[in-house]
Amino acid sequence: TRSTRPQRLLNAVRKHATRGDPQSVISAIDHFCRHSEWAMNIGDEKGSILDSVVSELNPEKVLELGTYCGYSTVRIARLLPPGARLITLEFNADYAAIARQVIAWAGLEDRVQLVEGASEDWIPRMKEHFGIETFDFVFLDHWKDRYLPDTKLMEDCGLLRKGTVLLADNVICPGVPDYLQYVRNSLSYKSCYFKSHLEYTKAEDGLEKSVFLG
Numbered sequence: 001t002r003s004t005r006p007q008r009l010l011n012a013v014r015k016h017a018t019r020g021d022p023q024s025v026i027s028a029i030d031h032f033c034r035h036s037e038w039a040m041n042i043g044d045e046k047g048s049i050l051d052s053v054v055s056e057l058n059p060e061k062v063l064e065l066g067t068y069c070g071y072s073t074v075r076i077a078r079l080l081p082p083g084a085r086l087i088t089l090e091f092n093a094d095y096a097a098i099a100r101q102v103i104a105w106a107g108l109e110d111r112v113q114l115v116e117g118a119s120e121d122w123i124p125r126m127k128e129h130f131g132i133e134t135f136d137f138v139f140l141d142h143w144k145d146r147y148l149p150d151t152k153l154m155e156d157c158g159l160l161r162k163g164t165v166l167l168a169d170n171v172i173c174p175g176v177p178d179y180l181q182y183v184r185n186s187l188s189y190k191s192c193y194f195k196s197h198l199e200y201t202k203a204e205d206g207l208e209k210s211v212f213l214g
């Protein structure tokens, strides 16, 4: 049977990246997506903005909504101290299977917990199932129609604290107008836009960084 794009992406990682070297995994995926097949990883340009937000924050508890092949998971986890924890939720079982192998190739499995399932099912279970009180950093990169309901759900579940940072991908392309309107007008958030480009293209896209004020 024909391979899938995520499988071909994993093959490129195994072929070109060094086990235990996260930067080589990131470079191998970016090269594959630029020169072989486009794939919906955050990419190197928006990825550098993600890196700077994570490095400045030094978060202990991180939640990623939307793993896909694990590219941004690797980008974030490589910057975390060994004691820190990243929980990443992925709805698609095929993507999750590839992402586990990409994360393992990077040697970051000790900091990452990949959970398969729907964000709306798992967000209410974070406290009792993972012993998480609140998150320091949340990266939203799953599905545009879930950004706003999941943010409200995280608020209602008490998973955000004063200073928790939300960073959202694709706020221009494909765009998340209801989410943007909410975080930019709510008195509970201080929000700012980082203009960039859709991964591996010249189209505009950007990231929205929103600090929860409690």
Ligand SMILES: O=c1[nH]cnc2c(O)c(F)c(-c3ccc(F)cc3)c(-c3ccc(F)cc3)c12
Residues within 6 Å of the ligand: 040, 041, 042, 066, 141, 142, 143, 144, 169, 170, 173, 174, 198, 199
């Ligand atoms: O769905 C996503 N989740 C997370 N990140 C994404 C991302 O970083 C993207 F660049 C795209 C994208 C944007 C433009 C395009 F032409 C194709 C795909 C999507 C996306 C949007 C609409 C779909 F029907 C399918 C995928 C996503």
Ligand SMILES: [Mg+2]
Residues within 6 Å of the ligand: 040, 041, 042, 141, 169, 170
């Ligand atoms: Mg994205």
